[in-house]
Amino acid sequence: MNKKFKCLLLFLTCFILGIIANPTKVSADIKGIAVTPLIEDSSITDRFQIISKSGGTRDLKVSISNFNSSPIDLVVAPTNATTSPDGKIIFTDMIKKGDFGLQYAFSSMTKTQKVTVKANQTKDLTFKIKLPNNKVKGLIMGGFNVYENTSNFNSSANVPVWITGDNKAVGGILKAYNLTIGVQNYQPHMYVNLQNDQPGLMKNVIVHMTVKRQSWLDRFNLGPKKMVADLRYPKIAPNSKVPIDFNQNQTPIAPGTYKMNGVARSGKTVWNFHKTYKISQSDANKINSKSRNLIYDKTLTYILISGVLVTLIAFIFWGIWYQNRS
CATH class of the missing domain: 2.60.40 (Immunoglobulin-like)
Structure with missing residues (x-):
C-alpha cells in the first residue's frame, strides 16, 4: 500500500465519519488544518450550544485534522468572544471575568490544551466545561481559539460555544x-x-x-x-x-x-x-x-516663523521711524 493510497484512505475515512456525525468544519486560516466541533443530537452544527440551569459539567469534543506533509503544534485556548473593528465576532483576545461587565469568563470554565498533530493525522480533544452554579442570564458567547504555537494569533480558527440559561434574548447597551x-x-x-x-x-x-x-x-x-x-x-x-x-x-x-x-x-x-x-x-x-x-x-x-518675521519687520520700521524723528 503506497503513501498516496494511505493518504486517500485516511481522507475518505474522515469524510465518511464526518457525514455520520453531521459536523460542520470551522473555517480556518491555518493552512492545511481543519477544525471540527463534534456535535451530537443538535440541528446546530457550526457551534456548541449549552442550556445551563443548574451548573454541572459538559464534555465537548473538537476534532483537528492536519492535511499538511509535516507535523504542526497547536494551542486550543478557551476565551470569550469580542468584536472586531469591521463588526465580526472574533476569539483572539484573552478575556477575563470583569472585562466589559463580563460575569462568567469561559477561560475559567475549562483549560487550554496543546496538541501536536502529525502529517495526515486527525486528533480529537475533549474539554470538560464546568458550568456556573447559578442560572445563566442572557448569553455567554465563549469559544476555542485554535492557533499555531509559534504564530501568536497570526493565523487561527474558532469554535464557538454558546451558553445560555433559557434562550431568552437580552438587549445590549x-x-x-x-x-x-x-x-x-x-x-x-x-x-x-x-x-x-x-x-x-x-x-x-x-x-x-x-x-x-x-x-x-x-x-x-x-x-x-x-x-x-x-x-x-x-x-x-x-x-x-x-x-x-x-x-x-x-x-x-x-x-x-x-x-x-x-x-x-x-x-x-x-x-x-x-x-x-x-x-x-x-x-x-x-x-x-x-x-x-x-x-x-x-x-x-x-x-512662529511668520510671527518672528512680522515682529522683525515691525521693529525695523519702528527703528527707521524713530531715527528720522530724532
Whole structure:
C-alpha cells in the first residue's frame, strides 16, 4: 500500500465519519488544518450550544485534522468572544471575568490544551466545561481559539460555544469605554472603544463618531482637523469591546486633549457619547517611534516663523521711524 493510497484512505475515512456525525468544519486560516466541533443530537452544527440551569459539567469534543506533509503544534485556548473593528465576532483576545461587565469568563470554565498533530493525522480533544452554579442570564458567547504555537494569533480558527440559561434574548447597551493608540502595518492608529456591557448579542448597529484634538489654533480655524468615522457593525458580541478605528496614515500621534462625540443606533434605540481623553507625550512618542514615513504638521512652525518675521519687520520700521524723528 503506497503513501498516496494511505493518504486517500485516511481522507475518505474522515469524510465518511464526518457525514455520520453531521459536523460542520470551522473555517480556518491555518493552512492545511481543519477544525471540527463534534456535535451530537443538535440541528446546530457550526457551534456548541449549552442550556445551563443548574451548573454541572459538559464534555465537548473538537476534532483537528492536519492535511499538511509535516507535523504542526497547536494551542486550543478557551476565551470569550469580542468584536472586531469591521463588526465580526472574533476569539483572539484573552478575556477575563470583569472585562466589559463580563460575569462568567469561559477561560475559567475549562483549560487550554496543546496538541501536536502529525502529517495526515486527525486528533480529537475533549474539554470538560464546568458550568456556573447559578442560572445563566442572557448569553455567554465563549469559544476555542485554535492557533499555531509559534504564530501568536497570526493565523487561527474558532469554535464557538454558546451558553445560555433559557434562550431568552437580552438587549445590549453601548457605553464609552476608553481611547487607545497603537501601530498597525507601521502606521499609527487611534481607537475610540465603546463597550457592550450586557450579556446580549447585538445586531445591525450603526455608529457615527468624531474625534478632535483641542488646540488654541482652533480660534483661527487652523487647528487639527476633526476625524470622522461612519461604521456599521453586523454583530456585536455580548460583554465586548467595540473598537472604532481612526487610521492616522502618515500623521503622527500628537499629545493633548481629544474630544469625542458620537451616536449609535440599533433599530429604534439610540445612544449618544460625549467624552474627553488625554494622550501623554510619552505615549505618543512610543507609537510614533514604531511607525514609518510619518509626515509632521508644520503649521505651528510656519506661524512662529511668520510671527518672528512680522515682529522683525515691525521693529525695523519702528527703528527707521524713530531715527528720522530724532
